[in-house]
Amino acid sequence: MLAMTYRGPYRVRLTDKPIPEIEHPRDAIVRVTRACICGSDLHLYHGLVPDTRIGSTFGHEFVGIVEEVGAEVQNLRPGDRVIVPFNIACGECYFCQKGLFGNCHNVNPEATASGGIYGYSHTTGGYDGGQAEYVRVPFADVGPVKIPDDIDDDNAVLCTDAYPTGYQAAEMGNIKRGDTVFVFGAGPVGLFAAKCAWFFGAARVVIVDRQDYRLEFARKFAQCETVNFDEHPDMVLLMKKMTDGLGPDVAIDAVGCEAFGNHLQRITGVKIPLQAGAATVTQWCVNGVRKGGNVSVVGVYGPTVNMIPLGNIVNKGLTLRANQASVKRNLPRLIEHIQAGRINPKDIITHRIPLEEVAEGYRIFAQRLDNCIKTVLIPPSASH
Ligand code: NAD
Numbered sequence: 001m002l003a004m005t006y007r008g009p010y011r012v013r014l015t016d017k018p019i020p021e022i023e024h025p026r027d028a029i030v031r032v033t034r035a036c037i038c039g040s041d042l043h044l045y046h047g048l049v050p051d052t053r054i055g056s057t058f059g060h061e062f063v064g065i066v067e068e069v070g071a072e073v074q075n076l077r078p079g080d081r082v083i084v085p086f087n088i089a090c091g092e093c094y095f096c097q098k099g100l101f102g103n104c105h106n107v108n109p110e111a112t113a114s115g116g117i118y119g120y121s122h123t124t125g126g127y128d129g130g131q132a133e134y135v136r137v138p139f140a141d142v143g144p145v146k147i148p149d150d151i152d153d154d155n156a157v158l159c160t161d162a163y164p165t166g167y168q169a170a171e172m173g174n175i176k177r178g179d180t181v182f183v184f185g186a187g188p189v190g191l192f193a194a195k196c197a198w199f200f201g202a203a204r205v206v207i208v209d210r211q212d213y214r215l216e217f218a219r220k221f222a223q224c225e226t227v228n229f230d231e232h233p234d235m236v237l238l239m240k241k242m243t244d245g246l247g248p249d250v251a252i253d254a255v256g257c258e259a260f261g262n263h264l265q266r267i268t269g270v271k272i273p274l275q276a277g278a279a280t281v282t283q284w285c286v287n288g289v290r291k292g293g294n295v296s297v298v299g300v301y302g303p304t305v306n307m308i309p310l311g312n313i314v315n316k317g318l319t320l321r322a323n324q325a326s327v328k329r330n331l332p333r334l335i336e337h338i339q340a341g342r343i344n345p346k347d348i349i350t351h352r353i354p355l356e357e358v359a360e361g362y363r364i365f366a367q368r369l370d371n372c373i374k375t376v377l378i379p380p381s382a383s384h
Pocket residue numbers: 038039040041042043161162165184185186187188189190208209210211214229254255256257258259260261280281297298299300323324325373
């Protein structure tokens with residue numbers, strides 16, 4: 001089969017790989033019909049995620065058609081169209097029982113902090129991902145959800161990660177009716193966080209980025225105000241000035257470890273790196289949000305330490321919540337919002353690229369060329 005493979009930082013290539021096989025009775029094999037490139041894939045592409053092995057296939061955002069199921073998979077049949085959440089989860093451990101599918105304890109022998117994710121290095125379990133024609137789906141009786149007939153593949157593929165993560169970012173912000181919400185990052189995750197903030201009762205939503213084309217898109221897609229942080233020397237001061245001098249009620253970090261905007265953070269977090277990513281945005285959120293406010297972090301950081309102002313979290317009495325999205329938990333609500341016409345996730349897709357041109361797809365998305373927001377890869381069998 002055709003599959004994207006990693007050759008080293010900034011180098012991905014299309015190669016031939018054997019079609020994956022059932023290895024365990026709870027596995028399924030899925031023929032991919034759509035796979036996205038995610039902002040998280042850029043951390044891999046830039047060589048920032050430990051233990052990203054040459055030859056591995058990325059891709060944790062994919063939908064497809066079940067090709068084959070193992071003997072113990074009762075709920076799926078060949079031919080079913082499925083959303084496959086980006087988290088791999090056993091469904092039975094302490095964490096899965098609590099709905100924390102992103103924190104499953106049984107799927108990643110490499111670590112106790114991080115769960116299992118498709119195509120996301122051996123730090124998250126070493127599973128091959130879905131930027132390929134076929135993918136092996138472990139615990140296929142837990143993660144995959146059949147796609148309702150009225151949801152097309154483009155909307156479905158955004159339900160595997162970007163939309164659920166944006167939704168959970170808003171949910172973890174514990175937004176109350178009338179709140180002002182600042183969202184950092186106008187990539188797919190931030191756009192969905194801003195859009196979903198309204199569902200939770202926000203009265204005002206402001207999105208921050210440095211890419212004007214993304215800010216322009218955000219004004220239309222999420223009906224929010226926008227700020228280009230490159231135009232303001234002090235983001236924290238601006239947050240105070242734009243509210244009532246006290247700061248917004250909720251601040252969301254949808255940027256993560258590769259943030260721009262602070263030289264010290266950038267050098268120590270990305271260039272050298274002495275910390276596990278530039279924590280610029282978490283720092284802005286903590287310092288800018290009002291006392292007693294909420295900070296929600298879905299931007300990805302590495303496994304060790306970062307420079308964040310703990311003293312301000314304590315003295316301002318902030319609530320800080322963070323997680324990998326537990327996609328499966330919110331899927332029924334997310335699908336309902338689409339069916340009710342409140343959101344059309346596929347509106348953010350700007351690029352549809354044949355899987356064969358995956359390297360070009362990465363280049364365009366990574367360099368923010370051609371007003372790129374979200375890239376969908378289409379395998380040859382699904383291209384008509
Ligand atoms: P993306 O790369 O498309 O977007 C990131 C955006 O952040 C870019 O538009 C960039 O210009 C902007 N940015 C850079 N520095 C900034 C700053 N200081 N302030 C405001 N904006 C800034 O990525 P994406 O797909 O939207 O993902 C965003 C983050 O969410 C990534 O870190 C990704 O790894 C993470 N993520 C987390 C989860 C989860 O479950 N927690 C799931 C998916 C993605």
